[in-house]
Amino acid sequence: MTDCLFCKIIAGEIPANIVYQDADCVAFRDINPQAPTHILIIPRLHIPTLNDLESENAGLMGRLVLAAKKIAHAENLSDDGYRLVFNCNADAGQTVFHVHVHLLGGRVFGWPPG
Ligand code: AMP
Ligand code: ZN
Numbered sequence: 001m002t003d004c005l006f007c008k009i010i011a012g013e014i015p016a017n018i019v020y021q022d023a024d025c026v027a028f029r030d031i032n033p034q035a036p037t038h039i040l041i042i043p044r045l046h047i048p049t050l051n052d053l054e055s056e057n058a059g060l061m062g063r064l065v066l067a068a069k070k071i072a073h074a075e076n077l078s079d080d081g082y083r084l085v086f087n088c089n090a091d092a093g094q095t096v097f098h099v100h101v102h103l104l105g106g107r108v109f110g111w112p113p114g
Pocket of ligand 2: 004005006007008045046047097098
């Protein structure tokens with residue numbers, strides 16, 4: 001997807017502070033962090049929103065969450081806790097239309113979320 005910001009980060013065309021990558025996923029620090037640790041984990045595959053997921057993406061999405069768990073551990077968040085967030089479409093505030101999970105940690109989060 002030539003017009004996608006996150007595909008350009010994967011391709012190295014736009015710089016990012018990459019903290020982890022594997023065959024399926026790339027993870028980098030959010031440019032506008034909402035917590036002391038705020039990392040985005042994205043699949044290398046361009047999927048615009050959660051609505052576009054197919055059953056064949058189940059393994060990929062599972063590996064995305066496992067990558068988030070691994071990164072949370074590396075960031076020393078496992079014991080205190082952290083939050084994973086997927087935003088889908090306008091009401092949730094999705095602004096980049098390439099599926100991503102936010103890994104947020106380093107502070108206490110409220111519930112319900114805003
Ligand atoms: P969402 O609102 O769930 O679509 O999240 C998109 C996230 O991407 C926001 O938290 C932005 O701050 C973040 N973001 C946008 N552009 C960049 C960039 N060039 N590098 C890192 N994060 C970005
Ligand atoms: Zn993309």
